[in-house]
Amino acid sequence: MPHADTLTVVHHDDTKTRYTDVRYQLIRDGIRIWSREGEHSLTDILMTHAYRRREQKH
Structure with a gap:
């Protein structure tokens, strides 16, 4: 399951919902x-x- 630090969902009415530190x-x-x-x-x-x-890898 992918992990996202920030996930923005754009809805059909062009509103946006933002989630942080999620799996989706x-x-x-x-x-x-x-x-x-x-x-x-x-x-x-x-x-x-x-x-x-x-x-970053050192």
């Missing part, structure tokens, strides 16, 4: 998100943007 799963009907606040299941999504900071 894209599913046929939308997206499932697991955060500190619990599990979220969204079906009215247009697109998502997921960002993850990578640790």
Whole structure:
């Protein structure tokens, strides 16, 4: 399951919902998100943007 430091969900009405430090799963009907606040299941999504900071190797 992918991890994102920041996950932005763009809904069909062009509103945005932002989550931080989450795991997520894209599913046929939308997206499932697991955060500190619990599990979220969204079906009215247009697109998502997921960002993850990578640790630099020394």
